[in-house]
Amino acid sequence: MFSEFGYAEEKSTGKPYDLRLLKRLMPFVRPYRTPLLGALALVMMLTALELALPYITRIAVDRYIVPPPATHTGVSGDGKGRYADAEMSDPEMAALVRKYPDFFQITGTTARIPLADLPKLDRADLMRLRRDDIRGVSLAACLFLLLIIADFVLTFFQVLVLEYAGQKAMHDLRVALFTHIQSLRIAYFNRNPIARLVTRTTNDIQNMHELFTSVLVAVFKDLFLLVGIMAVMLGIRWQLALICFTLLPFVVFASLYFSRLARNVFRTLRIKTAEINTRFAETIAGIRVIQLFRQEQENARKFRELNHEFYAAGMRQIHIFAVFMPLIEVLTALSLALVICYGGQGVMSEEVTLGILVAFISYMRMFFRPIREIAEKYNILQNAMSSAERIFMILDTDEREVAEPVSEDGERQRAAESGLQQNERIETLVFDRVSMHYRRGEDVLREISFQVRAGETIAIVGPTGSGKTSLINLIIRFYDPASGRVLINGRDTRAWDLPTLRRKIALVTQDPFLFSENIRENIIQGKAEISAQEMDEILAASNCRELVRRLPQGAETRLSEGGASLSSGERQLISIARAFARDPELIILDEATSYIDSETEVKIQEALSNLMRGRTAILVAHRLSTAREADTILVLSRGRITEAGSHEALMEKRGVYFKLNQLQR
Numbered sequence: 001m002f003s004e005f006g007y008a009e010e011k012s013t014g015k016p017y018d019l020r021l022l023k024r025l026m027p028f029v030r031p032y033r034t035p036l037l038g039a040l041a042l043v044m045m046l047t048a049l050e051l052a053l054p055y056i057t058r059i060a061v062d063r064y065i066v067p068p069p070a071t072h073t074g075v076s077g078d079g080k081g082r083y084a085d086a087e088m089s090d091p092e093m094a095a096l097v098r099k100y101p102d103f104f105q106i107t108g109t110t111a112r113i114p115l116a117d118l119p120k121l122d123r124a125d126l127m128r129l130r131r132d133d134i135r136g137v138s139l140a141a142c143l144f145l146l147l148i149i150a151d152f153v154l155t156f157f158q159v160l161v162l163e164y165a166g167q168k169a170m171h172d173l174r175v176a177l178f179t180h181i182q183s184l185r186i187a188y189f190n191r192n193p194i195a196r197l198v199t200r201t202t203n204d205i206q207n208m209h210e211l212f213t214s215v216l217v218a219v220f221k222d223l224f225l226l227v228g229i230m231a232v233m234l235g236i237r238w239q240l241a242l243i244c245f246t247l248l249p250f251v252v253f254a255s256l257y258f259s260r261l262a263r264n265v266f267r268t269l270r271i272k273t274a275e276i277n278t279r280f281a282e283t284i285a286g287i288r289v290i291q292l293f294r295q296e297q298e299n300a301r302k303f304r305e306l307n308h309e310f311y312a313a314g315m316r317q318i319h320i321f322a323v324f325m326p327l328i329e330v331l332t333a334l335s336l337a338l339v340i341c342y343g344g345q346g347v348m349s350e351e352v353t354l355g356i357l358v359a360f361i362s363y364m365r366m367f368f369r370p371i372r373e374i375a376e377k378y379n380i381l382q383n384a385m386s387s388a389e390r391i392f393m394i395l396d397t398d399e400r401e402v403a404e405p406v407s408e409d410g411e412r413q414r415a416a417e418s419g420l421q422q423n424e425r426i427e428t429l430v431f432d433r434v435s436m437h438y439r440r441g442e443d444v445l446r447e448i449s450f451q452v453r454a455g456e457t458i459a460i461v462g463p464t465g466s467g468k469t470s471l472i473n474l475i476i477r478f479y480d481p482a483s484g485r486v487l488i489n490g491r492d493t494r495a496w497d498l499p500t501l502r503r504k505i506a507l508v509t510q511d512p513f514l515f516s517e518n519i520r521e522n523i524i525q526g527k528a529e530i531s532a533q534e535m536d537e538i539l540a541a542s543n544c545r546e547l548v549r550r551l552p553q554g555a556e557t558r559l560s561e562g563g564a565s566l567s568s569g570e571r572q573l574i575s576i577a578r579a580f581a582r583d584p585e586l587i588i589l590d591e592a593t594s595y596i597d598s599e600t601e602v603k604i605q606e607a608l609s610n611l612m613r614g615r616t617a618i619l620v621a622h623r624l625s626t627a628r629e630a631d632t633i634l635v636l637s638r639g640r641i642t643e644a645g646s647h648e649a650l651m652e653k654r655g656v657y658f659k660l661n662q663l664q665r
């Protein structure tokens with residue numbers, strides 16, 4: 001049963017990139033293109049900074065650390081060995097040279113000392129001789145530090161700007177999705193379980209968010225870094241660079257292979273998470289049934305099974321990454337070994353400087369990271385694409401309740417029409433040979449015809465499943481007839497402006513739904529503020545006064561989810577107050593079948609007669625005593641009207657209605 005609960009759709013494997021989908025995303029991204037481009041520019045700067053770091057190390061090593069003194073002095077060679085030079089014109093150098101007459105040879109204004117003899121000098125003298133190198137190294141270190149600080153600051157702004165753009169774009173997408181879902185016809189919700197729609201607005205949007213923040217810009221960064229490292233390495237020493245790149249195909253292959261393995265596991269994990277969530281939500285919603293029928297153990301067994309499948313998928317994921325991550329580390333280490341081996345030989349044969357070797361080692365450490373990250377992001381990208389696919393599938397659902405006016409002219413025309421209709425009072429409601437079905441070929445109403453005039457009350461009675469609720473669903477246009485017409489004032493309801501039509505009607509259902517807002521908000525339901533006096537009148541007419549007085553903060557008391565803190569009778573009283581607040585012309589009442597204590601029952605009946613006074617009413621009556629007062633009673637059976645007339649007329653007829661009365665007595 002669970003696997004049928006809309007999860008098949010979760011299995012859809014999005015392509016890792018789909019230009020069509022990316023194009024659809026553009027309207028949501030376009031308003032934030034400036035911050036996105038800003039983030040991209042910051043990423044380019046960051047890449048340049050990161051590439052510069054090993055280069056600075058190389059300069060520090062080659063120019064200042066390894067060679068002998070550089071500025072006052074220089075390296076010179078005469079075939080037999082290498083020397084460090086010191087300028088005798090500098091008095092400090094001259095004094096130093098004179099201190100070690102055995103080591104220095106003076107020619108003209110230059111003194112030189114064989115490199116091999118440098119360690120024989122005092123440490124302080126050696127430092128003095130190499131003071132310019134020490135200054136150079138300190139400068140390089142400062143520059144290194146500055147770049148790291150700049151990296152930190154730029155990363156901060158890059159993350160901030162990117163998150164801003166991503167959050168904003170996803171905020172807009174979530175609102176668009178929510179608004180669209182809200183505008184869909186009731187029939188759509190029969191086919192789409194709540195859990196699926198909730199997942200769309202939460203998980204799927206989250207996946208898309210990750211696409212923005214972890215993939216889009218980061219992939220650019222990884223690519224810049226990869227290309228940059230390759231270019232710098234080739235530029236410094238192409239022979240050594242090519243040796244390093246020999247392992248590249250293995251890394252790319254391993255990354256692609258593992259990302260494919262991981263993709264399947266991620267998908268299973270996603271499905272299992274959704275199933276666990278639904279099982280959990282269902283358990284809480286149905287806790288009374290579970291406890292009453294002692295289903296705890298069986299339910300726990302099913303949950304354990306699901307949980308185990310989730311655990312198994314989680315472990316598979318861990319196994320994959322437990323092999324993949326170290327494998328990439330091994331390949332990185334191998335490439336480092338190659339650099340050290342070949343680079344080390346190069347240093348010994350003086351084809352490569354030590355600085356180059358050090359820089360290469362740093363670059364190699366950085367080199368495989370972007371490849372690994374691109375492989376990881378491939379999964380996020382794919383996830384996001386299938387989320388985008390599912391989100392747009394909903395956004396493309398063309399089952400809107402109110403057709404959008406196609407042009408401005410259409411809009412004006414509609415506004416003018418709705419203005420006219422707003423002032424028009426409902427005089428007649430006519431069902432003209434109406435049939436309807438939920439599934440093709442299974443008519444639940446057949447050829448229904450009847451008429452109601454302003455001020456009349458019609459009661460509909462009939463066994464369960466005979467189509468009473470379906471009939472009232474047609475009046476408020478939750479559904480439309482398959483054939484025939486529902487006419488108000490002689491005009492098809494489909495030609496009426498839907499909001500205007502609905503504003504004239506109030507529906508009091510069997511089990512009214514209350515929102516987790518306060519009582520006042522539940523009653524006024526989006527209406528502009530109403531005065532305290534009006535509110536008091538509504539509470540009085542709907543018999544809610546006493547109930548509100550008992551609550552800790554009166555009408556401002558916030559209800560728990562679905563009004564669960566109130567009894568079903570109290571919920572009905574509030575829903576009657578809600579109908580009063582609309583001051584409707586037509587009342588549709590689906591009488592409650594649940595047991596309500598007789599005191600509350602009296603209150604409800606009183607409130608209802610107040611509500612129906614002077615108004616047109618259509619009443620689905622489960623108790624025949626309620627139907628008795630109606631002007632006309634329609635008896636429905638298997639979707640057809642089998643009898644119609646006043647209570648007296650139908651009793652005289654001695655048909656179905658008479659028999660029902662005998663039974664309920």
Ligand SMILES: Nc1ncnc2c1ncn2[C@@H]1O[C@H](COP(=O)(O)OP(=O)(O)OP(=O)(O)O)[C@@H](O)[C@H]1O
Nearest residue numbers: 190438439444462463464465466467468469470471
């Ligand atoms: N959303 C739906 N999708 C498919 N079939 C439906 C749907 N709602 C109702 N039905 C079917 O339509 C038929 C009429 O149902 P309806 O709810 O109108 O009966 P009812 O007379 O109001 O019943 P009750 O007295 O139990 O409320 C039933 O066979 C029911 O199974």
